Amino acid sequence: DTAEDQDPEETLKPRPPVVTIMGHVDHGKTSLLDALRGTNVTRGEAGGITQHIGSYQVTTKDGQKITFLDTPGHAAFTEMRQRGANVTDIVVLVVAADDGIMPQTIEAINHTKAAGVPMIVAINKMDKPEANPDNIRTRLLEHEVIVESMSGDVQDVEISAKEKTNLDELLEKIALQAELLELKARPDRMAEARVIEAQLDKGRGPVATVLITRGTLKRGDTFVVGTQSGRVRAIVNDQGKQIKEAGPAMPVEVLGLGGVPRAGDVLAVVENEQRAREVAQYRQEKATEKRTALAPT
Ligand code: GDP
Numbered sequence: 209d210t211a212e213d214q215d216p217e218e219t220l221k222p223r224p225p226v227v228t229i230m231g232h233v234d235h236g237k238t239s240l241l242d243a244l245r246g247t248n249v250t251r252g253e254a255g256g257i258t259q260h261i262g263s264y265q266v267t268t269k270d271g272q273k274i275t276f277l278d279t280p281g282h283a284a285f286t287e288m289r290q291r292g293a294n295v296t297d298i299v300v301l302v303v304a305a306d307d308g309i310m311p312q313t314i315e316a317i318n319h320t321k322a323a324g325v326p327m328i329v330a331i332n333k334m335d336k337p338e339a340n341p342d343n344i345r346t347r348l349l350e351h352e353v354i355v356e357s358m359s360g361d362v363q364d365v366e367i368s369a370k371e372k373t374n375l376d377e378l379l380e381k382i383a384l385q386a387e388l389l390e391l392k393a394r395p396d397r398m399a400e401a402r403v404i405e406a407q408l409d410k411g412r413g414p415v416a417t418v419l420i421t422r423g424t425l426k427r428g429d430t431f432v433v434g435t436q437s438g439r440v441r442a443i444v445n446d447q448g449k450q451i452k453e454a455g456p457a458m459p460v461e462v463l464g465l466g467g468v469p470r471a472g473d474v475l476a477v478v479e480n481e482q483r484a485r486e487v488a489q490y491r492q493e494k495a496t497e498k499r500t501a502l503a504p505t
Contacts, residue, residue, distance in 0.1 A: 215394035215422060223393040223456040224265065224273035225386035226295055226419065228285060229330075230316035231302035236332040239369035240302055241276060244379070263404060263417060263459035264446035269376060272383045275457045277404060277419065282315055284471060289323055291472035293402045295419050298385050299327045300378070301353075305339035305366070309347040317351050326389070328381050329355060329364040335371045393456035398477040399423035403433065403469045404459065414465040418475050419457070425477065426453045430484045433475040435491040436466035437484035 229237045245264050263278045277296065279285050288295065299320040303313055320327050329348065331341045345355050345364065354360020363381045367374040401418035409415045416433070418425075429440045441464030445451050454460045462475065466488075469475070478484045 215397065219394040219396065220392035221395050221456075223391050223395075224275050225297040225382065225389065225391055226275045226277060226457055227298045227300055227382060228277045228279055228296040229300045229302060230282060230285065230320065232304070232307070232310035232312040232316075235302045235304040235307065235310070235313070236369045237302050240300070240330065240332065240367070241278060243369045243372050244276060244375060262446060263419070265458065266379065268379045268383050270380075270383065272386070273457070274379060274382055274386070275419070275459055277459065279404065282312065282319055285319055285323075288402075288472045289319075293472040293474075294323060295402050295404075295421065296323065296325055297389055297391060298382055299323075299325050300382070301327050301329050302332050302369075303329060303344050303348075304333045305331045305341050305344060306333050306336045308343065309351065314351060317353055326385055327353065327362055328378070328385060329353065329362060330378055331364060331366045332369055334366045334373065335368040341366050391457075393422045395422075395424055395455045397423040398479075399425035399429065399431075399454075399475075400477070401425060401462075401475040403471055403473040403475060405471050406465075406468045408468050412463055414463075414468045416462050416465055416469055416475070417459060418462055419459050420454050422456055423477065424453050424455045425460070425462070429477045430479075430481050431475050431477045432484050432487045432491070433465065434467075434469045434473045435488055435495055436469065437481070437488040438465040439481070440464050 229241055231237050244266055265273050265275050267273055301316055331344050333339055345358060353362055355362050355364040365374055365378045365381055367378055399420055400422050401420045404417045404419055406416035427440050427443055431438055443451050443454055444461040
């Protein structure tokens with residue numbers, strides 16, 4: 209598969225980090241994602257259903273870009289990883305200061321450790337009078353998450369997603385962590401991307417949100433994703449604007465797919481339509497073989 213080969217060192221350029229926010233339900237993941245983007249989409253939330261706000265990029269005060277992935281829940285993170293899609297560079301673990309280390313907090317810690325991804329702890333809801341951040345830090349010790357003030361190496365920051373306090377500090381810590389990782393990708397090649405999510409849009413047809421993992425995706429590019437071939441009809445950025453091309457670590461919507469791919473699928477640009485059809489057909493045959501082999505006799 210194309211995802212396995214590597215680009216020569218000299219072709220690599222620094223790229224923004226890709227961050228996933230994890231934590232227990234109601235500890236403020238959506239609020240934080242929302243606050244960092246600077247928009248309020250929880251408005252109009254109906255029947256307790258959290259509205260989708262999508263993945264996006266922010267720029268720190270120092271001009272560094274950070275990509276935030278909107279992965280709906282820990283299951284998606286794990287499934288993506290099982291499919292070889294290790295797209296997250298840094299996990300922000302949200303813990304509510306008025307609550308504690310809850311089952312999904314522990315789950316998030318375990319997933320993060322299994323993925324070998326560095327973690328930053330965001331102690332949220334600091335605006336609440338009952339907030340007790342030291343309790344959180346102490347409780348984290350039991351799960352071998354040792355923050356800096358306890359002579360560990362995990363960065364932590366006290367925030368309020370609601371009041372939007374200390375968010376710049378959180379971004380700075382992410383940027384600092386990213387610097388240590390020396391993240392790079394080759395921009396000047398045919399693009400490869402990972403599908404973050406996809407759906408059938410009434411007006412636009414199949415739409416996939418993808419994260420560019422290397423190369424530059426351009427309008428008009430021919431690609432294969434899963435067992436389908438397609439041609440980039442439009443690229444839509446996190447502001448909802450159509451753009452001509454997208455480089456490494458950018459989350460974008462792609463239009464022009466032949467069907468709805470699965471989260472974790474690789475989207476790979478190929479030379480031409482004939483090649484796309486060949487690859488797609490080969491993959492379809494493989495998929496059929498697999499099904500036949502697995503079918504009960
Ligand atoms: P999620 O389930 O982790 O995505 O949590 P949400 O972002 O949906 O937040 C759960 C609840 O906590 C909502 O009612 C939020 O308004 C509230 N909340 C989130 N962040 C804060 C915060 O910093 N301070 C306070 N007081 N409430 C918050």
